Amino acid sequence: MHMADALLSPTVGGAMWAATAGAIAYSSAKVRNDFDEKKVPLMGVLGAFLFAAQMVNFTIPATGSSGHLGGGLLLSILLGPHAALLTIASVLVVQALFFADGGLLALGCNIFNMGIVPAFIVYPLFYRKFAGTSPGPGRLKAAIIVSALIGLQLGPFCVVLETWLSGVSSLPFGTFLLLMQPIHLPIGVAEGIITASIVSFLHKARPEILADSSGERSYSFRSIALTLLVAALLTGGVLSWYASKNPDGLEWAIAKVTGTEDLKGPEQGLHGLLASIQERIAFLPDYTFRKPKPETQGAAASHGPDRNGEGNKLGTSASGIIGGIITLTIVFLVGFVLKRRSPAL
Numbered sequence: 001m002h003m004a005d006a007l008l009s010p011t012v013g014g015a016m017w018a019a020t021a022g023a024i025a026y027s028s029a030k031v032r033n034d035f036d037e038k039k040v041p042l043m044g045v046l047g048a049f050l051f052a053a054q055m056v057n058f059t060i061p062a063t064g065s066s067g068h069l070g071g072g073l074l075l076s077i078l079l080g081p082h083a084a085l086l087t088i089a090s091v092l093v094v095q096a097l098f099f100a101d102g103g104l105l106a107l108g109c110n111i112f113n114m115g116i117v118p119a120f121i122v123y124p125l126f127y128r129k130f131a132g133t134s135p136g137p138g139r140l141k142a143a144i145i146v147s148a149l150i151g152l153q154l155g156p157f158c159v160v161l162e163t164w165l166s167g168v169s170s171l172p173f174g175t176f177l178l179l180m181q182p183i184h185l186p187i188g189v190a191e192g193i194i195t196a197s198i199v200s201f202l203h204k205a206r207p208e209i210l211a212d213s214s215g216e217r218s219y220s221f222r223s224i225a226l227t228l229l230v231a232a233l234l235t236g237g238v239l240s241w242y243a244s245k246n247p248d249g250l251e252w253a254i255a256k257v258t259g260t261e262d263l264k265g266p267e268q269g270l271h272g273l274l275a276s277i278q279e280r281i282a283f284l285p286d287y288t289f290r291k292p293k294p295e296t297q298g299a300a301a302s303h304g305p306d307r308n309g310e311g312n313k314l315g316t317s318a319s320g321i322i323g324g325i326i327t328l329t330i331v332f333l334v335g336f337v338l339k340r341r342s343p344a345l
Contacts, residue, residue, distance in 0.1 A: 001070065001184075001250050002095070002110055003159060005103030005274060006265030009166035016162065017108035023116050024089055027082035028338060035342040039083060040335030045228040046075055047087045047331045048324035051094060052236030055287060055320055059244040060186050065252035066244035067187030070155065072118030073127065073148055074195045077210060078202065081119035088115040090330045094323055100282035104274040109162050113155045122151040137200060144199060145192030152188030156180040159250060168266075171257050179253035187249055229328075236320020240287075241313050284322065288315030 005013070050071040057066040071091070075084035089111045095101040102110045130143035160180050164173040202209050206224055246252070251261040265271045283290065289312075 001114060001155060001159060001248065002092075002102030003106040003113070003162070003250070004263065004265070005105040005271050006263040007159075007163045007166060007169050007171075008103070008106055008109065009168050010105065010270045012162055012166045013105035013108060015108075016112055020089075020108040020111045020116065023085060023120070024111075027085045028334075030082040031086060032338045032342050035339055037335075037339065039079065040332065040339075041222075041225045042228075043079060043083055043087045043335060044328045044331040045225045045232065046078060047090050048328040049228050049232040049235065050075065050088065051091050051323045051327045052232045052240065052320050054091070054095070055236060055240040055243060055316070055323075057244040057246070057248060058190055059246055060183070060190075060249075063183060063186070063252070064246055065183055066246040066248050067184070067190055068243075068248065069194055070114050070118065070151070070191055072115050073122055073144065073151055073191070074198060076119045076123035077127065077144070077195075077199055081123050084119045084123075085111075085115045086334055087331055088119075090334065091327055094327050094330065096278070097281050098283060098326065099287055099319060099323060100278055100285040101287070104278050105270065109159070113158045113162075117154050117158060118151045121154060122147050126150050140203065141196040141200060144196040145189065148192030148195055149185065149188040152184045152191060153181060156184045156249065169263055171254065175257055176253060179256050180249065183249045183252055232324045233321060236324050237317045240316050240320045284315065284319045287319035287323075288312045289318075 050069070053069045053071065057068045059066050072084065072088055075087050079087060092102065092107065092110050092114065096104055096107050127143055127147040130146055131140055135143060160173065160177045163169055163171055163176065202224060209224065247255060247261050254263060255261045265275070
């Protein structure tokens with residue numbers, strides 16, 4: 001569900017950048033004021049794991065589409081909404097800058113749709129209400145699946161709304177909406193099942209790991225962090241080879257309306273400038289080694305790994321491992337900066 005710049009006007013893209021920057025500044029202040037040094041390694045390995053997991057698209061049967069883990073709800077349950085937003089924002093920044101996954105103008109929208117919506121709407125208003133204070137295994141799984149379904153309707157609706165407000169594409173609001181919402185229902189079910197499985201596993205290993213759990217946080221995350229780090233490396237380095245080649249829900253909906261998965265954006269002005277910057281910075285575009293640029297090319301709007309052919313497996317593995325390491329490093333740097341500025345330390 002990574003939006004491309006071709007869907008957005010500079011006005012809408014800029015407004016969403018401003019809104020997202022405000023939310024990140026607010027979350028940084030909240031995390032800094034209630035700094036938990038033991039949470040930083042968990043933020044880092046979860047960010048690396050989410051980066052790798054988003055490379056693995058799963059096929060939606062009988063649709064010709066695919067989906068991938070969004071991760072905003074997962075991070076919110078395990079880290080709390082403020083740390084979750086900082087973590088998923090780091091993932092999306094790495095994807096956009098170094099792998100050309102999602103546009104730079106669209107980065108604010110992508111952080112809002114995939115980070116702010118699950119962290120500040122779905123988690124507090126739905127998951128917390130459904131799960132209660134001390135959920136049993138069944139209630140916990142049900143609350144996660146229902147919340148994921150809601151999140152995978154709200155996020156795509158925001159994509160449609162942002163596209164419509166921009167008015168720069170040939171995607172009519174009603175048609176686009178009627179395609180985006182149904183295709184993200186099965187993706188929401190899959191996200192809920194995956195999220196519930198991960199949370200249940202971690203909850204059994206460390207019942208106190210949930211963000212809203214009570215009690216002293218005097219335990220060590222070392223074993224959990226190591227497990228997640230190994231999972232991130234295996235997911236990004238190996239499992240990503242077997243990801244679905246079908247377009248994701250957003251690409252699928254765009255193709256149904258326009259006949260092509262990638263829309264061509266303006267080549268001049270802000271769109272052209274940002275596309276040029278992204279092309280220079282992204283050293284593993286489409287999660288594989290850079291290829292010679294063809295004579296004619298549409299808008300830069302990657303939404304996942306390009307795995308056509310056995311020769312790209314090495315590039316995909318390199319992308320998963322390198323991207324995970326970069327994400328881990330960025331999150332650790334964020335934690336270091338917040339620790340330095342924490343009034344409690």
